[in-house]
Structure formats: structure tokens, C-alpha cells
Amino acid sequence: MKFTKDIIIGLEIHVELNTNTKLFCSCPTKGSEKPNSRVCEICLGHPGSKPVVNKKAIEYALKLALALNCKISQEIVFSRKSYFYPDMSKNYQITQYEVPLGKNGKINLKDSSIGITRVHIEEDPASLIHPKGISSSKFVLVDYNRSGNPLCEIVTEPEIDSPKEAREFMKQLITILQYLRIFVPGQNIIKADVNISIKESGYARAEIKNVSGFKEIERALEYEIERQKQLIHGNKKLKQETRAWLPEKGITQLLRTKETEEDYGYIIDPDLVPFEINNELINKLKKELPELPEQKVKKYTEKYKIAKDDAFVISSELKLTELFENIIKKIDPILASKWIRRELIRVLNYNKIELSDFKINETHFIDLLKSIQDKKITEKTAQGLLEKLIEKDFDVNAFVKKENLLIISDSNIIEKYCKEAISENQKVVDDYKKGNENSINFLVGQVMRKSKGKTDAREVKELLKRLIK
Amino acid sequence: MDISEYINKVKSNEIDIIEHTKKVIQECRKINKEYNYFNVISEELALEQAKELKKRIKKKDTKGNLFGVHVSVKDCVCVKDVESRAGSKILFGYRPVFDATVIQKAKEQGAIIIGKTSQDAFGYGSFNVNVGLDFKIPKNPFDKERATGGSSGGAAGITQKLDLPHIAISESTGGSIAAPASYCGVIGLCPTYGRVSRYGLMDYANSLDKIGVMSKNIEDCAVLLHVIAGHDNKDSTSLEEPVENYPEFVNKKSRLKIGIIKESLAKGIDPEVKDSVLNTIKKLHDNGIKTQEVSLPLVFKYGVQTYYLISLTETSTNLAKFCGMRYGYEEKLEGNFNEYFSKIRSNAFNREAKRRIILGTFARMAGFRDAYYSKAMKVRTLMIQEYKKLFKKFDLLVCPTMPNVAPKFYEIDKLTPMQNFMMDIMTAGPNLAGFPHLSMPCGPEDNLPVGIMFTADHLEEKKLIQIAGIIEKLK
Helix, strand or coil, X not given: CCCCCCEEXXXXXXXXXXXXXXXXXXXXXXXXXXXXXXXXXXXXXXXXXXXXXXXXXXXXXXXXXXXXXXXXXXXXXXXXXXXXXXXXCCCEEEECCXXXXXXXXXXXXXXXXXXXXXXXEEECCCEEEXXXXXXXXXXXXXXXXXXXXXXXXXXXXCCECCHHHHHHHHHHHHHHHHHCCCCCECCECEEEEEEEEEHHHXXXXXXEEEEECHHHHHHHHHHHHHHHHHHHHCCCCCCCEEEEEECCCCEEEEEEECCCCCXXXXXXXXXXXXXXXXXXXXXXXXXXXXXXXXXXXXXXXXXXCCCXXXXXXXXXXXXXXXXXXXXXXXXXXXXXXXHHHHHHHHHHHHCCCCHXXXXXXXXXXXXXXXXXXXXXXXXXXXXXXXXXXXXXXXXXXXXXXXXXXXXXXXXXXXXXXXXXXXXXXXXHHHHHHCCCCCHHHHHHHHHHHHXXXXXXXXXXXXXXXXXXX | CCHHHHXXXXXXXXXXXXXXXXHHHHHHHHHHHHHCCEEEECHHHHHHHHHHHHHHHHCCCCCCCCCCCEEEEECCECCCCCCCCCCCHHHCCCCCCCCCHHHHHHHHCCCEEEEEECCCHHHCCCCCCCCCCCCCCCEECCXXXXXXXXXXXXXXXXXXXXXXXXXXXXXXXXXXXXXXXXXXXXXXXXXXXXXXXXXXXXXXXXXXXXXXXXXXXXXXXXXXXXXXXCCCCCXXXXXXXXXXXXXXXXXXXXXXXXXXXXXXXXXXCCHHHHHHHHHHHHHHHHCCCEEEEECCXXXXXXXXXXXXXXXXXXXXXXXXXXXXXXXXXXXXXXXXXXXXXXXHHHHHCCHHHHXXXXXXXXXXXCCCCXXXXXXXXXXXXXXXXXXXXHHCCCCEEEEECCCCCCCEHHHHHCCCHHHHHHCCCCCHHHHHHCCCEEEEECCCCCCCCCEEEEEECCCCHHHHHHHHHHHHHHC
């Protein structure tokens, strides 16, 4: 392939699928964390044991391949990838080689599109534990609880142009995985091997292993590009090499230089008969596919007339999408989108609450928005209520009533507050009269304070203007 | 005493199963001292099972097609809690945590497991002289200077030598049931690939391995096969077709049409083998069975080569798991992982295992894979087609099992590895193509045994049982 761009990035992502049992045996994928407690003769690779494929895992992987617009292969064929390593119970990994289950797909981002070379399914190796750290430990412990968990590997074309785009890609992929309900963030592992090269070096490729999380990918890439540039400026030559990302230090570290491609001596796994993917199965899975983020954006902007940016933000988070779609059954979609996109996210950010951890009682959230929609409370009041609601659930309507938070609709009372504000701040009034337009906002604030936020700011402003004239 | 008579006597307590089991174990020990047929005699398990049966007899709960039948098991088939090593030092001390499906089925029908029989390590051999390091070579029951044949030599030897009711569970990849059955003068039946579950069979070559049966007479063979055959969810390659009632076919009359494989009787065959086989065919002919000469040119030209390419390629991946880490032979933990597992594998694999790992690994490396492994897989498909054409016209194909009678050990020593591989010329074809085949003795009783081999179409085990029934009655 001939490259011309400044930066060439390609990703190889491993994502753990959220099945109940492992890929080739019936051991649970979740449960006891006690080392080597969720194992059997199959995932330990005992002689005589044989793998039997978990059809659910295949379905999950096929759904992903379909969602990534891949061409689906006609049969599932597994291969043995042979290499000796202590985390490999059989010293070969059952994976897919000759025939991946999906290829030639793509993911559309906001402003670009990234090609997917292949999607395939394979078994996870065991986890290695270095009791005194990877460099100083004299021995390693092996925990086979993870051995045999189903992994999906997604390989992109080398078409990503920047660390930011890599981040966007990962974010979008994770969203799609969530939409498909085949992956739970925080519970299932997602990791990427990142290939990065720059024009200045003649595209000498570095591979950064096992970077987890979309934010980390951006950081790792930013660091690595800078490192490569500095080496070139210092007249050093770059070698093809494999590096590790150390998130605590924010640097990459050399693992090994790559002189030759390893030869894994792949053969078709003769214990697993090829498994036909018929149209019936594909059609069934297609029917089960949910609306994906891209389709949501289209629907939100076209059907509900929501701003594209808002639609994009909401559809990029499954939780927000679900919340949005539930509340618009009762609330105007534009109002709902604004309150989710702006206010809800503001409150979450302020309180440093991750989306994955946040909970809200939808009925009460709807009550809140309904009150705004019906002009029963002011936006100011609503903001305060939302902050409380995120902290702890309560009955919004009852609270509004009890605390007497209803908007003040009696124009006499509003006028009374306005007049008070004018007489108490004659200097400000003078400023305004002299042409300082902004000074009126101070008076509005005074009225808001007097009314405990229960007046509509715009209405107050207009009234003040009239009264001062 | 035939098997059904024996089972009835056990059930009625005419034979005391505990005392009888003790006697069987004692006899096995005696034979083993001289002939090395067992890697392990599982006395404890056998007595435990016998006591269990005894209890059931008292409760009149005696269901089971193998009730009280003593069964020996080739070492490569996992028996829970009994040291199972596939004949190799590298599995020293390994006691499986589970029963192979065939063992589970046999136990459920009341079989008593008496031990693990000797084999070429991992099944790598035609004479059972390639035993693992620290293992003893089994000796031919008719002449201790001669080989039993392999790789299921222990199974064949004890089946011949033990004069008490017993059936052997054995295994074939490229001829490991037929060859020793031929040299030891017993019946050996290797079923269709996938007919019997491989779950719990330590792999030699997964696309070729088949668990089968050895016995003194065809009825015993049919009874055990009937128990162990059938679909198993734990083995993805096992066949779903229902199992036929094999014992019914022992005495069933029918018009079988037999093709005599021309190439198998050409040059290179011992004259006494040829005579015995042709003589038996003539007797069949005289009894109204139609015979005709047929040809399998591709199978006889490329069968052995194709068989070795596929089996060694697969086996080189199967043996990777043995590294002294999770089970089996261990040494002091020293050096890094690569140094440690290399040491273990150097010290615990025998020469033949190393040869096959190296050859098989070579054949699957990038650049060679297409020329060797992938091509061999294609040739295999062509061979199946060659056979299938004949099975449209013939029920069975016949040939000698081995080109010779059991050779002496010093004769085997003189063979080159290639000559060694060529011993599988008759058996490679049906094994490669997954066809069921049966070897049974056919020579004069006072000479060294000669085996005649029949091959049937996929899932036509019943025809093998029928023909064996007919030949038994000719005597």
C-alpha cells in the first residue's frame, strides 16, 4: 500500500463479548474472581477434551459484523494459531484465519468513514499475574478464569489520520457494541493494538500493544507521534517495533523490535466442523438488530427536527438514547433533547458522575420536563431540581407543591417585585437610562432573588423595561 | 463362554463378580509380567466397580448390556482417576479429571475397567515398538521375539492372551486397530469416523482418530460397539445418525457383494499372507458370496503419503499442549518459560514423537502449507470419491490387513522410517477416508496369525459384523 498522509493509524481491537458461557465450554464467563475457579478440562486444555462452539457467541459476533456493514462469510471455520506461551492452555489459540466471519465493512464517524478489514471471533488466553511487577518478578502466576472467553477481533484499514479520529472511532465502536447488547463497559474488556507511522520516517511502523479505553488511545497516539517526530528531528532512524503503553507515566516503552513476521503455522481446527451460516440465520439476526447510532441521528434530525449536534451526542450514548426515547413519549423532543444534551450532561460533569454510573428515575425526570413544558416552573427552578434529582431521587411534583416552587403567574406580584427592585437600585436604573443595556440584567437578578427564581426571566426583563421607561 | 452367557451368570450370581474380578486382575498381572500389555492395571477401580455391581445384584437391579464384563482401555482414552498417559512419559502421573464418553457409556452399562493397555506413544507406530521412554514393549502372544503390531499392541495382546471374558477399547488413526489385531490373531473393528465419540481420547490426529473395539469373537465386538457408538454433544465431529443394533447382524444372512482390491495382492506381500487371504475369499465365494476384482489406484499410490502429511500436521499442534506446566511430567522450575518447556519436551518425548512434531510443523509453515497440508486434504477428498464409486457396486472391499505376519524385533530395527511408514499401505486408505473396517484372523490355526481386512461404506459397520459372523462359522 502506498501512503501519502502525514500520519497513518490502524487499529486491531479485541473486545470481549458478553455471553454467559465461554466460547468452547460451558464455564461461566462471570462470577467467582477466585483464581482458577471457573475452569474445566476444556478451557484448561486437558488432553482428550474437545471444544464445542457456543452458538450465542457466534450470533453476537455476526451481529457486530452486520452492524459494521461487513460482508459475511458463508461458513464459520476455526483455525489453530500455534505459539508457546504460558497463558495458552493448549499452546495454540483457536481463532479464525483463512475465513474471518466478516470482512470489508466500515464505521461512519461524524465527518469521515473508516474501513473495517475483518471481524473474527477467537478465544481469550488466560491472564498472567506477575506478583512483583512484570520486570522484577521471578515467576508468573496463571489464572485460567478468562481462558476461553469469547473475543471479537476487529481490524481497521490504515485509514485513521489523527489521534482524535482514533478516539472517535473507538467511541463509536463501543457505542455500537452497547447498542447491540453484546458488550457491557466496565464489565467486558476492550483493548486495542495500535499501529502508527508518520511520513517523516518513511512510515516505519510501531505497534503499541493493549491500549484500553478510547481516551487512552488518543493519549498513547499523541505521545507516540511526538516521540517519533523527535527521533527524526534528532536524525535518528526509526525501526519497526512493538511497544507498550504505560498509562500512569503517559509514555510508550519498547517491548521488542520486529525483524520478521512470526509464522504461526495455522491449520483449520479439525475438532470443530465448519458451521454453515445460512440466510435464515442472517435474516433472523438482521431482524434483531436494533436501530444503530447512525440511523438514530437520521431519525432525530429528520423526524424530530433536533439539532444535528444534539442528535449526535445523544445517540452516541446508549443510556442517553434510551432515556431520550422514553421521555419523548410525553415530552416535546426538542425540549427533551436540549435538557439531556445541555442540562443533564452539565450536572453530571459538575458532579463528576460517569454516564455508566448515573441513574435517574424517568418518571420524575418526565415530571420535571413536563412542568417546564407546561410553564408550571421556571427553567431556573428546574435546573435546581435536576441537580437534586441526580443526587437522590424524590417525587418532583410533590416537592414543587410542598416547597411552593410553582411559577408566579400573578402579574401584580411580579410587578411589585419589579418596582421594589427599581426603587432599591436607582443608580443601576440611571446607568440603564444612560444607555448601558446590560445593567438591566442586574435588576432581573434582583427580581429573581426576591421571587426565589419562580419568575420567568424574560418576562421580568420586558416588564422592567416598560416600568423604567 | 460367549458374552451373553457370561453376563447372565454374573447377573444370577452364579459367577461371583468380586471373586471373578480378582481372578481377572490376577491373571492380567501374570500375563503382564511376561508380555507387557498394560501400562496400568486399575485394580482398585475394578474392585470398586465389582462391589457396586454386587450390591446391584442383591437389589435385582441388573440392567446393562455389559453387566460385569471386563474391559481394557487403550492408554490414550481417558479414564477418570486412573493414570492415563497415551503411552508417553510426558503424561507421567496424569490422572484425568473426567471419563471419556466411551468409558462413561461402558460404565453405565455395567462394564468393569481393568486397566490401560500399552501402545506406541501417542499412537505413533505400526509395531508398538515406539513406546514412551521408561515404558516396556509388548510382546507377541505367539512368539515373544515378535511384535504385537501397533499402535494398539497391548489391547490386541491381552485380547488374545487372556482366557477369560474380556473386550478391549482401542483406537485407530491410520491402522492402529487393524494392524495389531492382525498380528495377534484377534478381531479388530474400527468404525466410521465420527460414529464413536472422541471426547476423552487424547488426540493423535483429530480428523483421523477413531475409537474402536478388539475382541476374540464378533459378538463381543458388536455388543461393545453398540454401547459406545452414537452421537455426543461434546464432540462436534460425532455423527447424529441413529445407531443400529449391531449384535443383531452377527447371525444375519444377506447377499453381500465383495470387491477384491487388486493392488493389495500385488508384489511385496508375503506369500503365506496372500494364500490365507485368497483361501478365505475362495471359501466365501463357495458359500455363495459374489466377489470381483476391483482397483483403488489413487489410494494405493498416495494413501500412505497423504495419511502421514495430514496426521503429522495435526499432531504437531496437538502435542504443543504438553509442556510440563499443567499436568503430567514435570521437572524443577528453572530458566524462563521457553527454556523450561524445551527441557521438558526434550526429556519426555521419545524419538518418534519428536520426528513427527518436526515433520508436521514443517508441513504447516507458511510457504509449505499449500504445497503439503492443503494439497493432502484435497487428495483425501479424491480418495473418498474413489472408494465411494466402488461402494455403489460393492458392499465390502477386501484385502490383507498387513503385508506380512508379525515381524521379529530385530527385523523391525532394520527398517528405515520410510519402510516403517509403508507398513500402513493397506490400512491408510480406509483410515484416511473414514471408512469402517475390520480385521480378523484368517490363516491356519497353527501358524502365526494372518489378518484379512474388510472395508465398508460410511456407517455400514453392520456389514462388517455380518461378514465376520459368516467367516467365524466357516471354521
